[in-house]
Amino acid sequence: MTSTDFAAGNYRFIPSVFQYSAGAAAHPGYHVERVTFRAPVPLKEGFQQIAAIIRAAGRPLTAFCACELRSPAPFSDQGFRSFNEVYVETLRDWGLYDGKTNPVARSNVCPELAPPAEPSFHAFSFVAEGDAGAPSFVISGGAEARGGNAPYAERIVRYQETGAEALRDKAAFVLDEMESRMAALGHGWADTTGTQVYCVHDIHPFLADEIVKRGAARAGLTWHFNRPPVIGLEYEMDCRGVAVERVL
Structure with missing residues (x-):
């Protein structure tokens, strides 16, 4: 993997699929700020609120660098693509998406309990002016699916297996990706x-050894009773190094 600059947003990113990048990091002299909504905000309204917050900070909309979405339930392959095609239209309008490359990192998971009625924003990040004196980056959510254009069912690690060893293999794959x-x-x-794990299965045996051994738990590991966004996926993870965080 390699990163590339996105000068309009004052950050660099790891190119990935059309709907999101694999991660973003602020340029020197800038830092990432993460903003969490107290309750999920539907997509259209969320974009409007995000635009107002970024502009109030004196930053261009191209400073938008990451978001965390919550969806009602896992999508089919086609349903996920259809959702993403709608999602990126706002990024196109904001000068972020050029039709092929998308610099914005993203997580998208589905709460098992009290899910939102429609896809919504849980949090977002943008690049602000000023050096925060620490690394400043956001890594996109990654699930146990290998890259490529084949259907998810053909790319998922140990597809439809949820035993302890299968979950271990899924989590190891995701840790490697992070x-x-x-x-x-x-x-x-x-x-x-911050490091977040999303899974509805008991993953304590894995958390107790591999995640701790690798150091992934050192920064306040949290586990969320959520499912990844596509049918068949069981495990997702994301992480960040962010000096400034606030809750609306």
Whole structure:
């Protein structure tokens, strides 16, 4: 993996699929700010609120660098693509998406309990002026699916298996992916301020050894009773190194 500059937003990113990048990191002299909504905000309204917050900070909309979405239930492959095609239209309008490349990192998971009625924003990040004196980056959510254009069912690690060893293999795959993404931005677990795991299965046996051994739990690991966004996926993870966080 390699990163590329997005000068209009004062950050660099790891190119990935059309709907999101694999991660983003602020340029020197800038830092990432993360804003969490107290309750999920539907997509259209969320974009409007995000635009107002970024502009109030004196920043262009191209400073939008990451978001965390919550969806009602996992999508089919086609349903996920259809949702993403709608999602990126606002990014196109904001000068972020050029029809092929998207610099904005993203997580999108589905709460098992009290899900939102429609896809909504849980949190977002943008690049602000000023050096925060610490690494400043956001890594996109990654699930246990290998890259490529084949249907998810053909790319998912140990598809439709949810036993302890299968979950271990899924989590190991995702941990490797997180580490590769951070490395592409010049960072590692020691630089993280937050690590989140999304799974509806008992993953304590894995958390107790591999995640701790790798250092992924050092920055306040949290586990969320959520499912990844596509039918068949069981495990997702994201992480960040963010010096400034606030709740609306």
